[in-house]
Amino acid sequence: MLKKLNRMWLSSLKKAGKAQQRQAGKVLKAILTKPKATRKPVAPKPRAQKEGPSGEWISSSCVSTGLPARRMHYRLFLPSRAPGLDDSIPLIVMLHGCEQTAADFAAGTRMNRLAAARDYAVLYPEQSLRTHPNRCWKWYDAATQRGGGDIAVIAHMIGKIVEEHAIDRSRIYACGISAGAAMAQILALTHPRLIAAVGMHSAPVLSASRTAVGAYGVMQHGSTQALAPIEKLLLKSPDFPGMPAILITGDDDKIVRPVNQLQLARQFLLLNHAAAPAPQPPVTKAFGRTSKQFPRKNTMTVHDFAAGSKVLLRSVHIARLGHAWSGGDETFPFNARGPDAGKLMLAFFSRHRRRQ
Known part of the structure; x- marks a missing residue:
């Protein structure tokens, strides 16, 4: 079954660029590969890291409190701060994609440099090779979707x-690719x-899929019941406080x-409708320059859904971008111009901010 899916997948990408074909094959293999108990993890080849911004770059680990304990x-990036400055700072939690390490994700997205300019800390959890040989997060796993597994850690x-x-506990943000x-x-x-x-970049929709094969189907076709998981969540937690989101694809x-x-x-929209007045019709904006030769080059369209003056949802569509972090360092995989x-x-x- 998996071999058949691989053949169908690679065949469907013939019209895409050769570079994206190679990336697509790697990602599909990563998603459909199941770790074997007897397989020894192979560390990825080290890549040259460019000089980073001013700040502290910490490498450490965390052990969960549950049983069995998980490491x-x-x-962690902490920006340099003026002596005696006691104000708390925001934290961004950055979650890498398949075939990436925490260090590669930081370097490719240049997030540390951006965070340093705004005085943000950035945390990069890293999936272990023992958990998945391609460092894929198992977002389709039932325990994970309930808040267990890697989410609990x-x-x-x-x-x-x-x-x-x-x-600052009121300014903790989560994003990834x-x-x-x-x-x-x-x-x-x-x-x-x-x-x-x-913040979600190139993200699959939350669905009821519980297998790697099902996850592949969602990535290609979406979910047949996209609102079901959210309706279930709101039924279980009627006081859900809402969740502002920026989506980029x-x-x-x-x-x-x-x-x-x-x-x-x-x-x-359903999540935020439950916690705020009905969002207004979207405001659509187009950015970038075009030419006759490249009518969509470097352009993006932004749809804003707001309740009053507060934007609860921002959906960004970027032209000519494949499965890669827009505006990233192209010397690292899964990063592209834009x-x-x-x-x-x-x-x-x-x-x-989150009200405490």
Whole structure:
């Protein structure tokens, strides 16, 4: 069955660029690969890291409190601060995609440099090779979607960072790309009073899928019942406080197709409708320059859904972008030219706080 899916997948990408074909094959293999107990993890080849911004770059790990105890490695960026400055700072939780490490994700997105300019801390949890040989987060796992598994470890990790550093508890944000974006959504939905807003780049829609094969189907076609998980959540938690979100997708993404973003927008509209007045009709804006040769080059369309003056949902569609972080460092995989996704997310996050 898996071999057949692989053949169908690679065949459907013949018209795409060769570089994206290679990336697509790697991502599909990563998602459909099941870790074997006898397989020894192979560490990825080290990549050259460019000089980073001024700040502290910490490498550590966190052990969960549940049984059995689980250890997860992480990277933490703390910006340099003026002596004697006691104000607490916001925290962004960045969740990488398949075939990425925490360090690669930080370097590729340039998020540390952006965060340093705004005085933000950035936490990068890292999926272990023992949990998945391609470092994929299992966002489709039932326990994970209930807030267990890796989500429980990440939530515990955030608590540890908040206790050890001067973090503003009302300004903690979660974002990621691909499988990491799906995890960011689950983290936000299972800990809505911890996370103030969520950012999702190239993300699959939250669905009832519970297998890797089902996850592949969602990535390609979306969910047949996209609102069901949200309706179930609101029935269980009628006092859900809402969740502001910024969604970013590439119109040429052949791995997680744009239909997922349309369904994600419906999910977040339902979530925020339960906590605020009905969002107003979207305000659509177009950015970028075009030419006769490249009629869609470097353009993006933004749809804002607001309640009053507060934007609860921002949906960004970027032209000519495949499955990659827009505006990232192209020397790292899954990063491409385009509007800077990191800047877009930081600008959105700065407008939202969680009431404590």
